[in-house]
Amino acid sequence: MTFTCNICSAQNHVEHFVTEPATCGCGSNVRLRALIHLLSMELFGVSLTIPEFPRLKSIRGIGMTDKECIAERLADKFDYTNTHYDREPRLDVTIPHPELAGSCDFILSADVLEHIAPPVDSAMEEMCRLLKPNGFLGVTIYCHPSDQMREHFPDLHEFRVVPLGDTNVLVNRRRDGTLEVRDRLIFHGGSGSTLEMREFGLTALRQKLTGAGFRDIHLLTENIPQHGIVFDADVSQPLIARKERFALGGAARTELIDLWRRQAAQIELAGHSRWMKLGKTLGVGPQF
Ligand SMILES: [Zn+2]
Numbered sequence: 349m350t351f352t353c354n355i356c357s358a359q360n361h362v363e364h365f366v367t368e369p370a371t372c373g374c375g376s377n378v379r380l381r382a383l384i385h386l387l388s389m390e391l392f393g394v395s396l397t398i399p400e401f402p403r404l405k406s407i408r409g410i411g412m413t414d415k416e417c418i419a420e421r422l423a424d425k426f427d428y429t430n431t432h433y434d435r436e437p438r439l440d441v442t443i444p445h446p447e448l449a450g451s452c453d454f455i456l457s458a459d460v461l462e463h464i465a466p467p468v469d470s471a472m473e474e475m476c477r478l479l480k481p482n483g484f485l486g487v488t489i490y491c492h493p494s495d496q497m498r499e500h501f502p503d504l505h506e507f508r509v510v511p512l513g514d515t516n517v518l519v520n521r522r523r524d525g526t527l528e529v530r531d532r533l534i535f536h537g538g539s540g541s542t543l544e545m546r547e548f549g550l551t552a553l554r555q556k557l558t559g560a561g562f563r564d565i566h567l568l569t570e571n572i573p574q575h576g577i578v579f580d581a582d583v584s585q586p587l588i589a590r591k592e593r594f595a596l597g598g599a600a601r602t603e604l605i606d607l608w609r610r611q612a613a614q615i616e617l618a619g620h621s622r623w624m625k626l627g628k629t630l631g632v633g634p635q636f
Pocket of ligand 1: 372374
């Protein structure tokens with residue numbers, strides 16, 4: 349199968365799609381490309397590759413430890429900051445950030461929600477608070493096919509992961525002061541900060557996002573083979589959690605219309621370009 353990576357624009361050929369490993373030289377996999385597809389659809393109403401995204405510095409986005417292959421490209425296009433839990437620029441959504449409330453057009457949370465210390469509900473509420481009234485959250489997360497939600501450490505309070513023999517164990521002091529030690533920890537990516545705290549089921553994920561203040565959960569259910577997005581039996585399909593439906597703000601709209609006019613004027617083939625579709629979604633029309 350031949351596809352164009354919607355992150356770096358490279359043409360690729362693969363025999364089979366596998367979920368996790370990268371299937372493009374830029375490091376993207378199916379889930380990441382699906383997330384970028386959703387981001388593009390939500391922002392522009394058409395599926396553009398990141399290199400085709402208009403540069404709109406009035407759109408503010410936050411990544412939560414996004415992979416470098418999308419982080420550096422999104423930072424070029426938007427007022428986008430990739431944040432980290434354990435280093436600068438730091439963002440810990442388990443604590444409130446009133447100074448950032450209502451400031452973001454989008455937040456991307458790719459394979460992060462399973463690693464946030466409980467309760468994950470308040471972290472989701474904080475993400476919702478950080479978004480503008482019509483901002484949105486883009487999520488990828490593994491959901492168990494059984495649809496069961498499993499919270500591994502519901503009583504987590506003061507805790508540390510410590511080496512013991514050949515493995516790591518989690519030592520936790522519960523709120524009531526009692527100690528617990530937990531074995532057989534699951535790490536993603538191999539470091540202590542990527543401890544798996546829970547496993548989602550889709551029903552619980554929807555409920556929690558809705559409970560956190562998101563009004564509409566849109567799951568990507570179709571394949572987009574031309575962008576290398578083919579899910580097979582994967583149950584980690586990305587979703588957009590919306591507040592009010594996204595609309596470009598006045599500043600972004602002005603930036604976009606200016607850019608569209610300049611580029612469309614240059615491209616005589618505008619009729620064949622995705623920029624043309626973009627112009628239509630903006631109501632700019634074919635006359636410019
Ligand atoms: Zn790529």
